[in-house]
Amino acid sequence: MFQRFLSLAVALLLGVSVYAQSDLKAVYLRCEYKINPVTDVTQPRLSWELTSAVTSQYQTGYQILVATSVALLEEGKADLWDSKKVTGETTSQIEYAGKPLESRQICYWKVRSWDKKNVPGSWSEPARWEMGLLQKNDWKASFIGLNLNHLGKGKEYHLPPAPFLRKEIDVKGPIKKARLYVTALGLYEFQINGRKIGNDYLTPGWTDYNKRLYYQTFDVSKDLKLGKNALGSILSYGWYAGYLGYALLVRNPVVKNFYGDVPALKAQLEIEYTNGQKETIATDNTWKANYGPIVESDILNGEVYDANKELTGWNQTGYNETAWKKVITVSEKAERLFQSFPGDPVREVARLTPKNIKQIGAKAYLIDMGQNFAGIIKVRFKAAKGDSILFRFGEMLYPDGKLMTENLRKARGTDLYIAKGDPNGEIYEPRFTYHGFQYVQVEGLQNGLGMQDILGLVLSSATPKAGTFETDNAFVNQLYHNIIWTQQSNYLEVPTDCPQRDERLGWTGDAQAYVKSATLNNDIAAFGTKWVADLNDAQLPNGAYPLYAPAPSVRKTDTYSPGWMEAGIVYPYQIFRSYGDTRIIKTHWSEMKKFMQFLETKSKGEYVFKETAFAEVDPKGGFGDWLSVGKKTPPDMLATMYYAYSAQLMQEMALAIGDENEASHFKEINAKVKAAFLKHYTNAEGRFICNAAAYGDGRGYVDGEQGFEGHTQTAYANAIFMNLLDSTHTLKAAKWLNELVVKNGNKLTTGFLGVRPMLPVLSNTGYSETAYKLLFQKEYPSWGFEIQNGANTIWERWNSFTKEGGFPAGMNSFNHYAFGSICEWMFENMAGIKETSPGFKTFLIQPEPMNATINSLKATHRSVYGSITSAWQKKGDLITMTIEVPVNTTATICLPPTPTNNITFNGKALVASTVKPKWINRRERNTVTVGSGKYVLSYKKSALSGF
Numbered sequence: 001m002f003q004r005f006l007s008l009a010v011a012l013l014l015g016v017s018v019y020a021q022s023d024l025k026a027v028y029l030r031c032e033y034k035i036n037p038v039t040d041v042t043q044p045r046l047s048w049e050l051t052s053a054v055t056s057q058y059q060t061g062y063q064i065l066v067a068t069s070v071a072l073l074e075e076g077k078a079d080l081w082d083s084k085k086v087t088g089e090t091t092s093q094i095e096y097a098g099k100p101l102e103s104r105q106i107c108y109w110k111v112r113s114w115d116k117k118n119v120p121g122s123w124s125e126p127a128r129w130e131m132g133l134l135q136k137n138d139w140k141a142s143f144i145g146l147n148l149n150h151l152g153k154g155k156e157y158h159l160p161p162a163p164f165l166r167k168e169i170d171v172k173g174p175i176k177k178a179r180l181y182v183t184a185l186g187l188y189e190f191q192i193n194g195r196k197i198g199n200d201y202l203t204p205g206w207t208d209y210n211k212r213l214y215y216q217t218f219d220v221s222k223d224l225k226l227g228k229n230a231l232g233s234i235l236s237y238g239w240y241a242g243y244l245g246y247a248l249l250v251r252n253p254v255v256k257n258f259y260g261d262v263p264a265l266k267a268q269l270e271i272e273y274t275n276g277q278k279e280t281i282a283t284d285n286t287w288k289a290n291y292g293p294i295v296e297s298d299i300l301n302g303e304v305y306d307a308n309k310e311l312t313g314w315n316q317t318g319y320n321e322t323a324w325k326k327v328i329t330v331s332e333k334a335e336r337l338f339q340s341f342p343g344d345p346v347r348e349v350a351r352l353t354p355k356n357i358k359q360i361g362a363k364a365y366l367i368d369m370g371q372n373f374a375g376i377i378k379v380r381f382k383a384a385k386g387d388s389i390l391f392r393f394g395e396m397l398y399p400d401g402k403l404m405t406e407n408l409r410k411a412r413g414t415d416l417y418i419a420k421g422d423p424n425g426e427i428y429e430p431r432f433t434y435h436g437f438q439y440v441q442v443e444g445l446q447n448g449l450g451m452q453d454i455l456g457l458v459l460s461s462a463t464p465k466a467g468t469f470e471t472d473n474a475f476v477n478q479l480y481h482n483i484i485w486t487q488q489s490n491y492l493e494v495p496t497d498c499p500q501r502d503e504r505l506g507w508t509g510d511a512q513a514y515v516k517s518a519t520l521n522n523d524i525a526a527f528g529t530k531w532v533a534d535l536n537d538a539q540l541p542n543g544a545y546p547l548y549a550p551a552p553s554v555r556k557t558d559t560y561s562p563g564w565m566e567a568g569i570v571y572p573y574q575i576f577r578s579y580g581d582t583r584i585i586k587t588h589w590s591e592m593k594k595f596m597q598f599l600e601t602k603s604k605g606e607y608v609f610k611e612t613a614f615a616e617v618d619p620k621g622g623f624g625d626w627l628s629v630g631k632k633t634p635p636d637m638l639a640t641m642y643y644a645y646s647a648q649l650m651q652e653m654a655l656a657i658g659d660e661n662e663a664s665h666f667k668e669i670n671a672k673v674k675a676a677f678l679k680h681y682t683n684a685e686g687r688f689i690c691n692a693a694a695y696g697d698g699r700g701y702v703d704g705e706q707g708f709e710g711h712t713q714t715a716y717a718n719a720i721f722m723n724l725l726d727s728t729h730t731l732k733a734a735k736w737l738n739e740l741v742v743k744n745g746n747k748l749t750t751g752f753l754g755v756r757p758m759l760p761v762l763s764n765t766g767y768s769e770t771a772y773k774l775l776f777q778k779e780y781p782s783w784g785f786e787i788q789n790g791a792n793t794i795w796e797r798w799n800s801f802t803k804e805g806g807f808p809a810g811m812n813s814f815n816h817y818a819f820g821s822i823c824e825w826m827f828e829n830m831a832g833i834k835e836t837s838p839g840f841k842t843f844l845i846q847p848e849p850m851n852a853t854i855n856s857l858k859a860t861h862r863s864v865y866g867s868i869t870s871a872w873q874k875k876g877d878l879i880t881m882t883i884e885v886p887v888n889t890t891a892t893i894c895l896p897p898t899p900t901n902n903i904t905f906n907g908k909a910l911v912a913s914t915v916k917p918k919w920i921n922r923r924e925r926n927t928v929t930v931g932s933g934k935y936v937l938s939y940k941k942s943a944l945s946g947f
């Protein structure tokens with residue numbers, strides 16, 4: 001009682017009431033970007049979001065407690081770490097700084113925050129993380145496998161069967177905790193007593209297996225039973241030993257087995273009994289192996305499954321394994337790193353039921369799944385023993401209704417099932433492969449197929465959803481739908497170009513052009529962290545970043561290209577901007593610098609890449625503005641712009657990690673490149689020029705026969721976007737850019753590199769109306785053209801299909817995200833949510849002119865601080881904006897240039913004194929700055945040309 005009185009007195013003295021607790025509460029606790037993960041990061045970073053009903057709420061301090069048990073944590077006994085009160089607003093990526101952590105350690109944590117009045121809120125719910133295996137010698141397991149390479153040699157493909165591995169073990173008593181640490185060279189599925197462990201697909205994922213291999217950790221405490229248990233695993237060749245990319249198509253000397261030729265499992269089951277005893281069961285030469293029903297297994301080429309070869313009971317105890325062989329052990333590479341998988345696993349993220357099933361022959365059916373996607377099918381049917389049922393997959397139909405599979409090129413992409421004739425029917429779902437498709441053609445099915453009998457299992461890396469975007473305009477909604485389905489199909493273990501053909505590579509150009517869009521739709525922090533490591537592992541000896549990562553060259557001549565190689569800078573930069581992540585910068589700083597040095601050396605001290613500067617690569621000059629229309633923007637001109645841009649991003653990243661020297665170094669480089677660029681590539685008037693004659697007849701260059709020109713949409717859009725021009729020059733360039741679009745009938749000529757900056761630059765220089773015209777354009781080339789032709793994903797080429805030309809032969813995909821980079825403009829300009837400091841700590845709400853055909857729009861983005869909403873609605877001439885600002889962030893809302901007394905703010909007339917002029921997108925705007933909360937603004941507007 002006395003104590004209470006005393007604390008009350010102290011509190012009153014300090015001006016804080018002990019009874020009034022703040023409602024500020026930490027939720028959505030994450031460690032290394034994930035909920036309750038296993039990690040091997042020794043100083044894992046902790047993050048949370050805050051909730052509070054108080055307007056303009058923010059955090060003035062936090063305290064984190066970390067303990068070895070929930071009980072200790074509840075008592076406030078932080079035996080691992082008590083951060084004590086730390087003042088400040090940081091809520092994201094706070095590095096654990098407690099006792100050193102050991103392998104397998106489980107850490108429980110909670111956090112509380114102090115509000116703007118310095119009053120603490122309640123403690124969060126507890127969260128946890130677990131340490132993986134930190135030392136290489138934690139691993140007792142060997143790589144084991146079965147060499148089946150003498151089998152499966154066909155005319156076109158060499159596809160040996162999938163090895164099956166087994167071992168029976170004895171569980172001696174009640175279990176306190178059991179963990180399975182598992183990885184493979186190749187792909188694995190692990191089973192205990194016949195049940196697959198985990199929901200992940202294509203594990204352990206794709207890396208440069210010579211340098212690093214990831215393992216997964218599963219809690220299997222509940223999967224084991226007292227006494228005998230059966231451990232089983234099925235392996236496949238995957239990216240490790242299977243076919244990769246277009247190697248076959250381009251007749252590369254190596255077409256498969258890029259990293260090794262025998263898939264091998266490495267697994268370690270660690271059991272802790274309730275009596276404290278510990279036991280480790282590791283893969284070793286006592287395991288047995290065989291092969292069975294999975295006759296062929298390959299990511300690109302699909303699966304052949306012969307149900308008559310099933311090894312019934314192989315994954316249960318008591319199985320007679322006398323016919324099984326001894327496994328071989330595969331030797332370890334000393335330099336290979338073993339790490340806990342840092343990304344998001346590939347999972348089934350949705351299920352599709354068919355839209356339509358059509359019988360097209362005696363035993364043949366064509367199934368429309370209603371949506372183009374990446375994944376597999378799960379199908380059930382009755383068939384006679386020995387019936388072969390073939391599944392073919394396609395994205396499109398020919399005008400005559402036939403399945404189009406030509407664009408798969410050398411990826412066979414079929415699954416074949418040989419039935420055992422089970423009178424109760426059979427269920428089939430392939431493993432270790434995936435397809436990109438909307439249509440499935442089934443051949444060899446005697447008894448038909450009902451709508452309930454086939455499912456599409458949509459596979460994607462399980463990146464948490466972070467964005468929504470909806471309008472009252474069906475066309476715009478369809479475009480957004482197409483973008484997110486394309487992202488979902490291609491954010492699959494690595495950011496791939498496409499999910500269907502013999503490619504599916506982590507193309508760096510596509511990835512860098514699209515990454516910002518990706519961050520707006522999904523939380524790709526973990527996925528991106530993983531891929532940036534792949535990208536750096538793949539850096540070439542000369543310092544250039546490659547064309548795709550991970551992967552060795554699948555064509556001898558594949559090296560580097562301007563617009564692609566800069567992904568090594570642009571992608572991590574975006575992770576930094578979107579999530580406020582500075583660790584990614586520090587981790588890869590020396591490699592990024594090496595790349596900048598490569599550029600400097602290559603520019604021979606001139607800081608400009610003149611025409612033909614990149615003639616040594618194949619194709620000459622690199623890919624340039626890939627898949628553009630008409631005359632080409634010189635690839636070397638684009639290379640120079642990217643050089644300046646990379647230097648600018650390096651300068652910014654150097655500042656973020658507190659390295660002033662490096663920042664001024666890159667500032668200088670940026671200035672030199674800009675100056676050299678202008679000198680070489682502009683005329684007196686400031687127009688962009690090039691020496692087209694230097695390219696001769698253009699042979700060897702991408703579309704070189706079309707000729708080269710500096711005065712292009714792509715050139716101006718990129719130059720402005722990358723801040724190469726001063727303000728007067730920007731205005732001129734923007735005018736030319738707008739003119740180029742208008743004179744071209746409000747149509748684009750841009751390819752992969754030109755599309756991304758195009759609409760943002762038009763809007764941000766006052767040409768939003770033109771940007772909207774591009775959005776709504778229905779004629780070729782445009783997004784509208786695709787949608788009018790039935791697209792439900794983003795096409796690779798503007799002319800992936802035309803009524804006149806059909807499907808262009810060779811390279812074609814209907815699920816390619818690069819042109820989906822318009823998404824960035826949709827969020828930042830249509831909805832107007834634009835971050836102005838890393839992680840959206842501060843952001844703008846600046847919806848651009850409201851097009852007459854859209855009457856309402858609502859977009860949300862879940863930032864590391866919480867969810868942001870920007871919505872607007874038009875009724876007659878009344879416009880209402882609804883805005884939500886998360887706790888601990890500040891939004892600057894851009895107002896129309898109407899007199900402020902016409903604006904109501906949360907139901908009251910806007911107080912003029914709160915309005916501040918601010919320069920935004922090169923124009924002075926009226927703005928109001930607000931903290932967290934929900935805000936409604938409305939105003940009357942006579943003209944629809946916007947503000």
Ligand code: RAM
Pocket residue numbers: 497498503507508509510623626811816
């Ligand atoms: C194609 C890929 C990719 C592109 C390269 C240049 O093969 O699909 O999208 O980046 O070419």
